[in-house]
Amino acid sequence: MNRSQFLLAIVLAVFVSATGAEPIRFICENWHPRLGQVDDLAFPIDSQQQICNGQKCKVTESELAWSEQGGRYEYVMNRQSGEGHIYFSASAEKTALLKNCRPAAKLS
Numbered sequence: 001m002n003r004s005q006f007l008l009a010i011v012l013a014v015f016v017s018a019t020g021a022e023p024i025r026f027i028c029e030n031w032h033p034r035l036g037q038v039d040d041l042a043f044p045i046d047s048q049q050q051i052c053n054g055q056k057c058k059v060t061e062s063e064l065a066w067s068e069q070g071g072r073y074e075y076v077m078n079r080q081s082g083e084g085h086i087y088f089s090a091s092a093e094k095t096a097l098l099k100n101c102r103p104a105a106k107l108s
Helices: 003-021
Strands: 024-032 036-046 063-068 073-078 084-088 094-106
Touching: 073 094
Parallel strands: none
Antiparallel strands: 024 036, 024 094, 063 073, 073 084, 084 094
């Protein structure tokens, strides 16, 4: 394991334990398939209440998943790798790739 993988493992371990304790703000790089990197996205996550970005979500040890706008957008984030996807209208096509997701701050 190289140094960057070791540091990522520490950050993710803190994230996994922090999300079980109290709500946090989760920041992700937002990568559009054609435009490249665009503005970062922030998601308030409360894993105890199973609320992600104001929506009921599925919370497991490895994943956060929820839908928005009546199922028009589906969000799936891997809690171990810090990466995820946004799908449009529940299609198999990814509309965005979320990278380097990390806890930014605890919500008060």
